[in-house]
Amino acid sequence: QVQLIESGGGLVQAGGSLRLSCAVSGRTFSSYGMGWFRQAPGKEREFVAAISRSGDSTYVADSVKGRFTISRDNAENTVFLQMNSLKPEDTAVYYCAAARYRAIFGRRSDYDYWGQGTQVTVSS
Numbered sequence: 001q002v003q004l005i006e007s008g009g010g011l012v013q014a015g016g017s018l019r020l021s022c023a024v025s026g027r028t029f030s031s032y033g034m035g036w037f038r039q040a041p042g043k044e045r046e047f048v049a050a051i052s053r054s055g056d057s058t059y060v061a062d063s064v065k066g067r068f069t070i071s072r073d074n075a076e077n078t079v080f081l082q083m084n085s086l087k088p089e090d091t092a093v094y095y096c097a098a099a100r101y102r103a104i105f106g107r108r109s110d111y112d113y114w115g116q117g118t119q120v121t122v123s124s
Contacts, residue, residue, distance in 0.1 A: 001113070002098055004025075004113055005022065006118040008118060009120045013124075017082070017084045020036070024098060029077040031053055033099040034050065034070075034072060034099070035049065035097045035099070036049045036079075038093065040093075045095070046061070047105070047108075048068065050105040068082065081096075088122045091122050093120075094117065096114070097111035097112075
């Protein structure tokens with residue numbers, strides 16, 4: 001099985017930045033497509049960003065386009081989410097996820113493994 005451990009969440013002021021990390025167990029990390037999702041209280045989990053197995057293709061949601069960047073380091077089995085120009089509406093629990101097979105980038109059911117989530121709170 002695959003285990004995902006997230007870190008980097010916290011409390012920041014509007015306009016600030018955070019970098020989330022997700023360490024993935026196993027030697028086959030490079031075979032997984034990776035994604036980031038977020039969920040605010042009372043709302044459904046929504047897609048944030050995704051990156052292909054090789055890292056040569058990325059996708060970001062319109063709500064964070066131009067502010068968030070997803071990347072991966074296959075040598076270290078880690079995926080990152082760099083979040084800049086944070087807004088209060090970005091406040092949510094952020095989850096990383098891994099897909100074993102080819103997936104629609106924003107479809108939750110296509111991801112097979114999920115992290116525990118890390119809280120991001122942006123104050124105004």
